[in-house]
Amino acid sequence: MPASLPPAMTPAPHAPAVSAALTETNVRVNSDFRGDRIVLYGAVFDPLSRPSDVVVIVRGPDQPVRIARKSRVAGVWINSRPVVFQGAPGFYIAASTRPLDDIARFGELRRLEAGVDHLAMNAPAEQTTETRYGVRDVVVSRLGADYLDWRRAVVRLKTAEHLYDVDEHGVRFVDKGLFRAEIPLPAEAPIGQYTVRILLFQAGQPVAEKDRTLTVEKVGVERGLYLWAHRRPWSYGLAAMAFALGAGWAASSAFRRD
Amino acid sequence: MDIYLPIAEVSVNAPLLVALGALVGFISGLFGIGGGFLMTPILVFLGIPPAVAVASMSNHVAASSMSSVISYSRKRSVDFRMGGVLAAGGAVGSVAGVEAFRWLRLLGQADLVVALSYLVFLGIIGGLMFWESAGAILRRRRNAPEPPRRERRPPWLYGLPLKLRFPRSRLYISVIPPLLLGAFVGVLSAIMGVGGGFVLVPAMVYLLRMPASVVVGTSLFQIIITTALTGVLQAGRNQTVDIVLAALLLLGGVLGAQFGARASARFRAEELRALLALLVLLVGLRMGLGLFFTPHEPFVLMSGNG
Known part of the structure; x- marks a missing residue:
């Protein structure tokens, strides 16, 4: 999970705060499930009314990703050895009031795992090959110079399956201090516990946060x-x-x- | 009306699946084949994970073969002893095939092997069938006589040990060739999600020299046993059988097969065979030629968490 805010910034006077609620905390997957839209309402409490940005991150249960690259061998395109990325969420959407790069700097976004480019898919630093389930030479590691290509491919393919997304205008202020976000959940979304993290940014700094949980479960x-x-x-x-x-x-x- | 499939974990259009089941059922009734080779690629194309498509097809093929084998057995055109020997080989083959498929999935090469199997087997069978049926059509057009059928059976069939009498097929041959044939079809059934009738029927006619009257019924009988075993193994080992998917396909498939069987009476046998050969070739090429084109997306996500 992404790092939390340092506790030191909460007790200051006139400190801004954020609060939010999901209109639905249980998504029930039954035979006519075709995806869903999760609606979230929230409020920013700030006595000084400083300009605020809100980022809502919905994250599904982590699922290791196995990905292979096709290469040409004797005229035929075949898959390379599959590479396993650990720590990739099964579902991820970052919705915000403005493009994330305008809200905060790279370092903050990376620390908060805000945005698909900042997900901590931790392929361990050193090159290791393991034997898994009797299959030799499964690479679970950083891939040298190609590492970024592989990482981008994971994000691209997950985005194509509607499992990862970035919505730069997915959060809207509907009234003074009151915001609304709508998160599309596709039928392919994995089953499990989701976390919804609501982050309040002021002047490029995260100043308050709130976590909510969402359960996607099969029923009937x-x-x-x-x-x-x-x-x-x-x-x-x-x-x-x-x-x-x-x-x-x-x-x-x-x-x-x- | 969409329906969420519990094992495949995707939402599909139910009437579309029933209609496709009916279409493939019609084709299977028309040609007297299982139709798995057609249905599995369609399911994959619709976005169902290949592992789930292959495994669920075992249930579908077992059910549709069951519905047709009963009428064949009433006409006494099932050689149960030969079917049993083929199925014994098939059991070994399907266990090996399910394990091989599991291993290939972990290696990330399942797609390649499935595509190559389609290209090679459908290509060869479709090509041979087309050659044979086109020849028959041309001969009929020219009013040429049938070429004399070689009644002499290949000597290797008789040189092998472990001979057994098959009264209904009027054969006295070694059990080794049918066992091997059954095992081969069992592997195909696990890897390609097909019944294997398109391999079994020609092999029974040309290799084992069984009488044409018992070939289709016996092949169906063997397919039921092999696919039943494959289906249970796929469910037990890989948890990839989606019963809702199989049931939807079945609903249309059963109806379609009945109409197909009735329609087949209106065509000449060699014309039907030529059509089927073209269909088989087309599916094989469609599945296999993708391997030779440069892909738009060089990366691919592997299904399953391995």
């Missing part, structure tokens, strides 16, 4: 089938096959012509 039949398939895979497999064979048999009797 989808949840039952998913849990069955993952917790008791063999009984699920047998039942699924019995169902399929039974359906085939039933169909042939229904269409019997003699």
Whole structure:
């Protein structure tokens, strides 16, 4: 998780503060789930009314990313060894009132992991190869000079799947001190606990923050089938096959012509 | 009307899937094949993760073969003993295929092997079928006589040990060739998400020299056993069987197959074979030629967390 603000800046007098609430804290994934829009309302409390910027970061559960690069071998394009990036969120959106680069400097954004370019996908510094699940030479490491290409490719491909995004005008002030943000959640969004971090910036510095959580969970039949398939895979497999064979048999009797 | 698939974890259009199931079912009824080679690429194209598409197709193929094998067995055109020997080989092949597929996924080479298998096997089978059926059509146009069929069976079939009598096929041959054939089809079924009828049927006719009347029924019987095992193994080892997806495809597939079987009576056998050959070639080329073009995106995310 990104680093928190130093505790020293909270107790000062006239200190600005930020507060926010999600209109929905549980996203229920059922059979007609086609994605959702998470709406967030918040308020900036600042007795001195200094110019403020708000950044809302929605982050899904971390999922290691396996990525390969295609290269040409004997006329055929084949995948290289897959490279594993650790610490990549399964879902990430940074919405803000202005482009992030105008709100704060590089160092602050990097420390707060604000923006897809600042995600701490920690491929360990030294080149190590490990044996995983009996497969030799899986690289879990920095990739020398090409490292940035690989990193950008992760972000590009995740963005293409609507799993990563940066919305430079996703947060709007609707009234004095009152802001609203709308976060699109695609049907492909991973299941799990999400954190929503609301950051208040003034003069390029983060001055207040608030964390909220959001749960994306399967419900009903989808949840039952998913849990069955993952917790008791063999009984699920047998039942699924019995169902399929039974359906085939039933169909042939229904269409019997003699 | 979209529906969220619990295992594939994507949202798909349900009527579209049912319609595609019906279309592929129609084609499979028309030609007397499983149709897996057509359906699996379509599912991948629709955005379903390839591992889930391949595994769920096992359930779909098992169900559709089940619905047609019953009518064949009523007509006594299933050689259960030969089917059993093929299936014994198929069981070994499908266990090996599921493990191989798991290993290939971890290596990141599953896509390559799937695409190459489609290109090579569909290319060869489609090419041979097209050559044979085009020849038959031309001969009929010229009113040329059928070439005499070589009734002499290949000697290697008889030189091998472990002979067994297959009364319904009127054969007395070694069990080794059918076992090997079954194992090969089992591997294909796990890796390509197909039943393997397009390999089995020609092999039974040209290699084993089984009578044409029992070939399709016996191949369906073997496919049921092999795909049933593959489906359970895929669910148990890889957790990739989506029963909702299989059920949707089945709904359309069963209906389509019945209409296809009725429509097939209106065409000549060699014309149907030529059409099927073109379809097989097209799918093989579509799946395989992508490997030779420079990709727009040089990087690719691997599914599964390995």
